[in-house]
Amino acid sequence: MKMGQFVVHVDAIGNHGCQRDRKDGETVVGCDQSQCTDCITREYVRRLKRGGTMMTAATITHWPGSDSEVRDDLLSGKRSGSF
Ligand SMILES: [Zn+2]
Numbered sequence: 001m002k003m004g005q006f007v008v009h010v011d012a013i014g015n016h017g018c019q020r021d022r023k024d025g026e027t028v029v030g031c032d033q034s035q036c037t038d039c040i041t042r043e044y045v046r047r048l049k050r051g052g053t054m055m056t057a058a059t060i061t062h063w064p065g066s067d068s069e070v071r072d073d074l075l076s077g078k079r080s081g082s083f
Helices: 037-050
Strands: 059-062 070-073
Touching: none
Parallel strands: none
Antiparallel strands: 059 070
16 A cells, blocks of 8 residues: 545445434534444544544534534534534
């Protein structure tokens, strides 16, 4: 492998929205349930970080482009928007 920029993009339909009780501006740490798609994604980002990958952005966007859009920043843990 060689060093350079890359982008991972996953567009999915399924159960999502870990810790929906956390509102706009609050931190989502994760529920760590094995079937939680958000936590599976969060773990993937953690593994990349542990492996030395430098990330400038890692987000899960729920209902992208809609009025009810909620965005979870996986680097800071901060949620933007509320369920
Ligand atoms: Zn979870």
